[in-house]
Amino acid sequence: MSLFVDIAALEDIPPQGARVIKTREGCVALFRTADDRVFALDDRCPHKGGPLSEGIVHGASVTCPLHNWVFDMTTGMAQGADDGAVRTWPVRVEAGRILITTDLIARSRAA
Amino acid sequence: MKKKLVVIGAGMASGRLLEHLFETDPDAYHVTLFNGEPRGNYNRLMLSPVLSGEKTYDEIVTHDEAWYQAHGVDCRFGQPVVRIDRENRVVHSNHGSAEYDALVIATGSAPFIIPVPGKDLPGVVTYRDLEDTNAMIEAGVAGKDAVVIGGGLLGLEAAAGMAARGARVTVIHLMGHLMERQLDSAAGYLLQKDLERRGIKVHCAGATKAILGHDRAEAVLLEDGTVYPADLVCMAVGIRPETRIATDARLEVERGVVVDDALRTSDPHIFALGECVEHQGQLFGLVAPLYDQAKVLARTLLDEKAAFRPVQTATKLKVTGCDLFSAGDFAEGEGREDIVFRDPGRGIYKRLVLQDDRIIGVVMYGETGDGNWFYGLLKDGTDVAEMRDTLIFGPAFQGGTKLDPMAAVAALPPEAEICGCNGVCKGTIVQAVQNGATTLDAVRGCTKASGSCGTCTGLVEQVMKLTLGDDFAAPAPAGMCKCTDHSHEDVRRLIKSMGLKSIPAVMQELGWKSVGGCHSCRPALNYYLLAEYPLDYRDDRQSRFVNERNHANIQKDGTYSVVPRMWGGVTTPAELRAIADAADKYNVPMVKVTGGQRIDLLGVCKEDLPHMWSDLNDAGLVSGHAYSKGLRTVKTCVGSEFCRFGTQDSTGLGIRLEKLLWGSWTPHKVKLGVSGCPRNCAEATCKDVGIVCVDSGYNISVAGAAGMEVKETEHLASVPTEDEAVQITAAFVQLYREHAKYLDRAYKWVAKVGLDWVKAQVVDDLDNRRALVERFELSQSVYRKDPWAEHSTPSETPKWSPLADLTLEAAE
Ligand code: SRM
Ligand SMILES: Cc1cc2nc3c(=O)[nH]c(=O)nc-3n(C[C@H](O)[C@H](O)[C@H](O)COP(=O)(O)OP(=O)(O)OC[C@H]3O[C@@H](n4cnc5c(N)ncnc54)[C@H](O)[C@@H]3O)c2cc1C
Ligand code: SF4
Ligand code: FES
Numbered sequence: 001m002s003l004f005v006d007i008a009a010l011e012d013i014p015p016q017g018a019r020v021i022k023t024r025e026g027c028v029a030l031f032r033t034a035d036d037r038v039f040a041l042d043d044r045c046p047h048k049g050g051p052l053s054e055g056i057v058h059g060a061s062v063t064c065p066l067h068n069w070v071f072d073m074t075t076g077m078a079q080g081a082d083d084g085a086v087r088t089w090p091v092r093v094e095a096g097r098i099l100i101t102t103d104l105i106a107r108s109r110a111a
Numbered sequence: 112m113k114k115k116l117v118v119i120g121a122g123m124a125s126g127r128l129l130e131h132l133f134e135t136d137p138d139a140y141h142v143t144l145f146n147g148e149p150r151g152n153y154n155r156l157m158l159s160p161v162l163s164g165e166k167t168y169d170e171i172v173t174h175d176e177a178w179y180q181a182h183g184v185d186c187r188f189g190q191p192v193v194r195i196d197r198e199n200r201v202v203h204s205n206h207g208s209a210e211y212d213a214l215v216i217a218t219g220s221a222p223f224i225i226p227v228p229g230k231d232l233p234g235v236v237t238y239r240d241l242e243d244t245n246a247m248i249e250a251g252v253a254g255k256d257a258v259v260i261g262g263g264l265l266g267l268e269a270a271a272g273m274a275a276r277g278a279r280v281t282v283i284h285l286m287g288h289l290m291e292r293q294l295d296s297a298a299g300y301l302l303q304k305d306l307e308r309r310g311i312k313v314h315c316a317g318a319t320k321a322i323l324g325h326d327r328a329e330a331v332l333l334e335d336g337t338v339y340p341a342d343l344v345c346m347a348v349g350i351r352p353e354t355r356i357a358t359d360a361r362l363e364v365e366r367g368v369v370v371d372d373a374l375r376t377s378d379p380h381i382f383a384l385g386e387c388v389e390h391q392g393q394l395f396g397l398v399a400p401l402y403d404q405a406k407v408l409a410r411t412l413l414d415e416k417a418a419f420r421p422v423q424t425a426t427k428l429k430v431t432g433c434d435l436f437s438a439g440d441f442a443e444g445e446g447r448e449d450i451v452f453r454d455p456g457r458g459i460y461k462r463l464v465l466q467d468d469r470i471i472g473v474v475m476y477g478e479t480g481d482g483n484w485f486y487g488l489l490k491d492g493t494d495v496a497e498m499r500d501t502l503i504f505g506p507a508f509q510g511g512t513k514l515d516p517m518a519a520v521a522a523l524p525p526e527a528e529i530c531g532c533n534g535v536c537k538g539t540i541v542q543a544v545q546n547g548a549t550t551l552d553a554v555r556g557c558t559k560a561s562g563s564c565g566t567c568t569g570l571v572e573q574v575m576k577l578t579l580g581d582d583f584a585a586p587a588p589a590g591m592c593k594c595t596d597h598s599h600e601d602v603r604r605l606i607k608s609m610g611l612k613s614i615p616a617v618m619q620e621l622g623w624k625s626v627g628g629c630h631s632c633r634p635a636l637n638y639y640l641l642a643e644y645p646l647d648y649r650d651d652r653q654s655r656f657v658n659e660r661n662h663a664n665i666q667k668d669g670t671y672s673v674v675p676r677m678w679g680g681v682t683t684p685a686e687l688r689a690i691a692d693a694a695d696k697y698n699v700p701m702v703k704v705t706g707g708q709r710i711d712l713l714g715v716c717k718e719d720l721p722h723m724w725s726d727l728n729d730a731g732l733v734s735g736h737a738y739s740k741g742l743r744t745v746k747t748c749v750g751s752e753f754c755r756f757g758t759q760d761s762t763g764l765g766i767r768l769e770k771l772l773w774g775s776w777t778p779h780k781v782k783l784g785v786s787g788c789p790r791n792c793a794e795a796t797c798k799d800v801g802i803v804c805v806d807s808g809y810n811i812s813v814a815g816a817a818g819m820e821v822k823e824t825e826h827l828a829s830v831p832t833e834d835e836a837v838q839i840t841a842a843f844v845q846l847y848r849e850h851a852k853y854l855d856r857a858y859k860w861v862a863k864v865g866l867d868w869v870k871a872q873v874v875d876d877l878d879n880r881r882a883l884v885e886r887f888e889l890s891q892s893v894y895r896k897d898p899w900a901e902h903s904t905p906s907e908t909p910k911w912s913p914l915a916d917l918t919l920e921a922a923e
Contacts, residue, residue, distance in 0.1 A: 002486060007914070008915065014653060015653075015916075016653035020913045021914050021916070022915070022916040022917060023917040023918060024917070024918055025824070030914065032828060033627075034626075043535035048667070049668075049669070050669070051665075051669045054538060054657040054660070055630070056634075056655075056656070057627075057653065058625070058628050058629050058630065058633065059625060059627040063629070065657040066665070070630075075673050102687070
């Protein structure tokens with residue numbers, strides 16, 4: 001089971017937008033949807049490494065800014081004809097705060 | 112020797128007649144064709160999309176010069192026939208005459224003008240031909256008041272078209288509900304509500320008393336005392352057959368020119384067809400029966416036996432978002448029963464009128480997919496007793512399956528009519544597809560299906576898909592993207608006419624199929640909204656592509672490029688020093704001179720952007736918008752300031768234009784060039800707007816390109832003063848902003864609307880030019896500002912860095 005740690009306020013991310021956190025696992029993008037759900041995905045497109053955090057967020061999907069691959073943020077899977085997946089990370093919203101899995105910290109500590 | 116056929120009127124009916132005639136026997140007749148309008152046959156039904164701006168005149172021409180030439184037709188366009196000399200078999204026009212062995216009268220009909228005071232004032236128009244349509248377009252109705260008298264098919268198409276161009280439209284209708292000849296009151300009510308939702312005011316049971324105004328129409332006065340302001344009045348109260356020359360020639364004329372089943376008039380050498388005729392006491396106002404007449408008359412003229420039998424016709428309205436279908440008789444009466452289905456929430460209403468277990472009338476509103484099926488049952492007089500319980504749910508339901516559009520089409524029998532205008536049934540389309548017509552154009556070409564009013568295009572495609580299965584290369588979907596079936600043009604019009612002011616409002620009201628749209632529709636919607644409501648709408652940064660959201664071009668490695676503006680390509684040592692300093696301070700890996708006369712700093716990290724911008728701002732440099740669908744560069748040459756050939760100050764004019772236009776958002780990027788003489792060192796003639804200075808002033812040309820396509824600009828205007836050149840440029844850019852589809856460069860858009868129309872708007876019509884410039888200025892009062900300054904404030908700057916850096920935490 002994951003442990004969670006408070007990382008930021010929900011307000012720190014614009015609705016339908018994203019912010020990046022730097023981790024030892026690489027950059028992770030925290031996305032916020034129009035209905036205030038938050039997803040955490042690696043900020044690297046499996047196609048050619050595009051920064052997903054700069055993509056347009058629509059519904060629970062994000063479109064990569066470089067060549068328009070679309071990812072379902074709930075699974076990290078590329079949609080449509082494109083084949084590929086982004087790693088997703090456990091994340092929660094509680095009382096207006098965003099909590100991410102301690103894996104992102106713990107692993108780096110272990111490193 | 113060929114016989115001589117003279118045709119009076121080059122309209123929908125005679126056009127079809129000539130096609131049949133030449134197809135069957137090209138050598139039978141030598142044809143002379145007179146037309147009152149100064150042009151040949153075009154698709155009159157499509158005037159409404161021309162009026163609303165969705166189509167251009169060129170797109171609706173059905174017979175061009177080459178066609179007439181290929182068939183040896185002697186064209187006398189713009190020459191109305193004034194007299195028929197039956198004794199000598201000669202017709203006379205205002206220009207000349209022609210002898211005939213056979214004569215066809217196809218003069219159509221003329222709009223009825225209600226005899227009220229003021230009917231002759233300038234500003235009062237009818238709706239029949241291209242002149243009328245252009246009169247409405249040229250009246251420049253945007254922001255003005257228009258009144259349409261008549262709430263029938265034509266009146267409502269005129270109203271919707273003018274509303275799409277931004278007019279405040281009121282429809283005055285004499286009867287208690289709209290389109291009373293085609294709709295019952297329930298459907299009329301739904302239609303009225305839909306029109307009102309898009310800002311069209313409807314006044315039913317209103318009798319026009321007078322059109323008021325001194326030098327031109329100013330208002331419409333009703334019998335009940337109501338006054339509606341009106342800069343333009345369109346009378347669309349009905350038509351009467353154009354029979355004047357037939358009457359003068361003493362042919363038998365009742366309400367129309369009387370013809371027999373072979374379409375012969377009371378003179379054996381004279382025939383008639385179209386809206387000008389009366390057949391067994393009946394007149395005609397839709398094209399479907401006229402096309403049947405054309406078939407029959409072609410055979411009559413070739414001495415074959417044929418007889419015209421009118422069939423029931425169905426009506427559709429070509430107004431986007433108002434789906435209605437009506438056929439047959441729906442008056443209440445003894446022995447008649449109704450089956451009615453209503454879904455008020457979704458605005459759906461369907462009614463079938465039955466007599467003796469047969470459908471005799473169909474009225475549908477809101478969902479009309481099954482219309483053709485009902486219509487087929489009606490025409491065939493099918494006994495519906497067996498299916499009566501579920502009849503109203505349509506053909507798909509008869510098998511017990513769920514309603515889906517493909518199933519509905521699959522359930523149609525081969526004889527079911529798909530294209531009402533041309534009487535093309537499903538079987539004919541299937542046959543055509545099996546014989547190799549696998550594109551919509553090919554099917555249109557060989558069956559004519561969907562070639563007239565176009566409302567059945569979707570059905571035709573569905574039949575093709577059923578026939579071809581997966582081989583059907585679906586034409587580019589008409590919708591903006593997979594989130595909606597509405598086209599860009601429709602969405603733009605609906606945003607305006609329904610007063611939609613936010614992206615969620617557009618998605619809700621226009622029935623978006625996805626949650627939150629996608630990367631393709633959101634930027635377009637954001638642009639349409641900010642262009643329409645510069646003061647009310649707040650730019651949605653999250654609906655912008657990364658470059659515009661971050662005010663810098665993203666590079667393949669996720670870094671950015673920074674391009675400061677160099678007004679007109681002119682810089683100073685101090686600016687160059689500031690750029691050099693920034694390049695040093697932020698370790699810029701590449702400094703490059705661009706093709707747009709300025710300097711690009713490539714490879715900057717996101718978090719450095721606001722700091723670098725702030726430094727550049729301090730030296731007076733602002734964003735060059737090298738990333739935006741907006742004004743990019745104004746390329747100039749040295750001009751009269753230094754060059755020995757320069758005729759005007761091209762550098763100064765370029766700078767002035769760049770300072771006027773910068774910051775504005777446009778459908779696609781906009782680039783200008785200003786050259787000081789025709790040697791054209793600024794390459795002005797391949798830009799969106801290019802100005803070439805000459806001794807006598809400024810030659811302005813537009814719609815050039817030098818990217819994926821290379822295209823020379825086309826001449827827009829030549830003006831003596833710099834001020835006027837600036838005004839015309841601003842007006843052109845604003846017209847482009849208001850009308851073009853998102854991501855159409857100016858040259859693509861001009862090709863769609865026609866340079867002549869653009870000229871009329873920004874060159875000839877001074878009031879309109881001024882109004883365009885004013886609207887541009889209004890928008891610029893919000894957008895002419897430096898985004899770099901806005902994003903490099905102490906409160907914004909931190910947002911450009913990561914939210915947290917856990918790599919540091921790990922090191923603790
Ligand atoms: C920097 C520059 C090349 C250079 O090093 O000189 C450039 C760079 C890019 N051009 Fe360009 N174009 C540059 C001048 C041009 C020109 C020449 C001109 O403006 O005089 C053209 C042809 C003229 C024209 O537009 O008709 C040009 C036609 C294009 C096109 C094709 C547009 C078209 O409608 O056909 C694209 C693609 C697009 O916009 O969709 C494009 C797109 C791009 C993009 C933005 C590609 C992208 O989306 O990332 C490039 C960004 C590179 C970057 O990160 O900075 N660029 N591009 C030039 C910047 C000019 C400036 O100062 O702003
Ligand atoms: C805006 C609009 C939308 C419409 N939409 C639909 C629709 O969706 N569906 C539908 O079925 N119908 C529609 N109609 C009706 C349809 O256009 C007519 O039924 C059809 O055009 C009639 O064809 P016609 O050949 O009889 O006459 P027309 O097409 O009117 O052609 C008659 C021609 O004769 C010329 N002429 C007249 N007198 C003379 C003369 N003395 N000498 C020489 N030439 C002369 C006229 O200039 C005209 O060009 C619409 C009509 C309009 C105006
Ligand atoms: S031509 Fe333009 S878009 Fe293509 S690689 Fe060069 S800069 Fe990029
Ligand atoms: S890098 Fe993301 S789509 Fe190409």
